[in-house]
Amino acid sequence: MKNGARQIYLDNNATTPVDPRVFETMRPYFSEIAGNPSSIHSAGQQARRAIEEARARTAALLGCRVEEIYFTSGGTESNNITIKGTALAQDKRKKIIASAIEHHAVLEPCIYLRRFGFELVKIPVDQHGTVDLDSLGRALDDNALLVSVMHANNEVGTIQPIQEISKLAHQHGALFHTDAVQTAGKIPVDVQAMGIDMLSLSGHKFYGPKGAGALFARRGIRFDPLVHGGHHERNKRAGTENVPGIAGLGKACEIAASDMAEEELRIRGLRDRLWQGIQGAITEIRLNGHPDQRLSGTLNFSVRYVEGESMLLKLDQEQICASSGSACTSGSLEPSHVLLAMGLPHDLAHGSLRFSLGRFNTEADIDRVIEVLPSIVDQLRAISPLYKK
Amino acid sequence: MQYSEKVMDHFMNPRNVGEIEKADGVGTCGNPVCGDLMTFYIKVEPRNHDPHLARIAEIRFKTFGCGAAIAVASMASEMAQGKTLSEVIAMSRDDVACQLDGLPPAKMHCSNMGVQAIQEAIKDYLTKTGRHDIASTIKGCPRAVH
Ligand SMILES: Cc1ncc(COP(=O)(O)O)c(C=O)c1O
Numbered sequence: 001m002k003n004g005a006r007q008i009y010l011d012n013n014a015t016t017p018v019d020p021r022v023f024e025t026m027r028p029y030f031s032e033i034a035g036n037p038s039s040i041h042s043a044g045q046q047a048r049r050a051i052e053e054a055r056a057r058t059a060a061l062l063g064c065r066v067e068e069i070y071f072t073s074g075g076t077e078s079n080n081i082t083i084k085g086t087a088l089a090q091d092k093r094k095k096i097i098a099s100a101i102e103h104h105a106v107l108e109p110c111i112y113l114r115r116f117g118f119e120l121v122k123i124p125v126d127q128h129g130t131v132d133l134d135s136l137g138r139a140l141d142d143n144a145l146l147v148s149v150m151h152a153n154n155e156v157g158t159i160q161p162i163q164e165i166s167k168l169a170h171q172h173g174a175l176f177h178t179d180a181v182q183t184a185g186k187i188p189v190d191v192q193a194m195g196i197d198m199l200s201l202s203g204h205k206f207y208g209p210k211g212a213g214a215l216f217a218r219r220g221i222r223f224d225p226l227v228h229g230g231h232h233e234r235n236k237r238a239g240t241e242n243v244p245g246i247a248g249l250g251k252a253c254e255i256a257a258s259d260m261a262e263e264e265l266r267i268r269g270l271r272d273r274l275w276q277g278i279q280g281a282i283t284e285i286r287l288n289g290h291p292d293q294r295l296s297g298t299l300n301f302s303v304r305y306v307e308g309e310s311m312l313l314k315l316d317q318e319q320i321c322a323s324s325g326s327a328c329t330s331g332s333l334e335p336s337h338v339l340l341a342m343g344l345p346h347d348l349a350h351g352s353l354r355f356s357l358g359r360f361n362t363e364a365d366i367d368r369v370i371e372v373l374p375s376i377v378d379q380l381r382a383i384s385p386l387y388k389k
Numbered sequence: 390m391q392y393s394e395k396v397m398d399h400f401m402n403p404r405n406v407g408e409i410e411k412a413d414g415v416g417t418c419g420n421p422v423c424g425d426l427m428t429f430y431i432k433v434e435p436r437n438h439d440p441h442l443a444r445i446a447e448i449r450f451k452t453f454g455c456g457a458a459i460a461v462a463s464m465a466s467e468m469a470q471g472k473t474l475s476e477v478i479a480m481s482r483d484d485v486a487c488q489l490d491g492l493p494p495a496k497m498h499c500s501n502m503g504v505q506a507i508q509e510a511i512k513d514y515l516t517k518t519g520r521h522d523i524a525s526t527i528k529g530c531p532r533a534v535h
Pocket of ligand 1: 074075076150
């Protein structure tokens, strides 16, 4: 074990560290300005202003109106409100359409709704993880309530043709929702231009705090709340607001809006350097995800003859944090549903490795991975019964 | 994933890795589809028909799998080394998990098949030496649960 070595964090799609500027923005709202935003006294009203400022910053990031933003506890909750909330607010349409590679936070609420007479139709993806538009077209009819397709996938980073998808949905009178948890704050999201009716985002994926997220719902869209109680968030999400979290989320949106283009390029450069280095040093690997329509920080690939968790453990011994779609890391017996939906055979899905880069990564981080990964793969291949030299 | 120090030790420094060219017995459990696969090779001495007398003189393995699978294979190989075939047939997967100071619950079934893979190798040996009577009583690999 290399104790004392600097930790290299390359799991930014799982979560990101809070940006120090975000942290500074949050700090006063723990104890200095501790009022309840619903109170009429000045301590409460200061907190209220923090929330409304955050709302304006979040709306600016998405190009929507402030009253179309609802603060939630994160991506999971925003997805749940969208799916269950729209389904239960009407009784005409009974079909929900989602891509096969959605996050569990989309798929599970859909599966839950089957008990209430709703149908989930999963749309397949191609080898790169791009949604098959023909299948989507065939699934759409006037029973379709909602189409939910993520903007970019968390495991492989593939970016979907959102405009085309939303257009198809609207042609059949269905609502269009996108889980933008992996893209908000990283690449431009314009709800008008992209034809988005509802959108989920999460603070902790772009240097904001955990437990703070938002739902965008276009004005006029009907959806029921999941949490009933007081009049918070325009009656859509009861409960005293997470003021520091929301303030932090707003700051994260503001930073993202101003630094996005530059940051995207820098991270892409690091990611490409990593992939080149790895390709030069390790044989029999294959990229998972779209070759170019892909999040700039995501690098997912499969290493033949080796299992993912064992690579992660050895990387962790070198103080490198990454992730894998192997069954061992999913807590179930099946490897990633995303990789399987893309047509990967099981052994390659088990042998997948994901490095996701972010704001605080440096060239030195990348070079360290390129230095240690090849020997980790060599060691594991040397003991693998599948590997023949 | 919280692994014990012993698991990490066997994972990072697996004992008895490799193959035996003219093995007396070979046994494999698992498959790459479920993410864990291990193959054991044994040399038996004396090459006796009586499992109470025949011992595992040399043991080697190869594993494709998670950290637990590698550690299990390594520990099981250490435990079987030098033992008589009957002693190894009497060993259970729980003995291996116990020697490793425990395994996470999710790993108990799919990754913990080192003992069975060695027993498969013994079964192979006993079959080749004509002891079908004993070979047929060895259960061998766990069935995959899905
Ligand atoms: C695509 C996607 N959707 C939803 C979520 C859940 O977001 P949160 O952790 O904010 O609930 C995640 C993160 O795990 C994600 O990657």
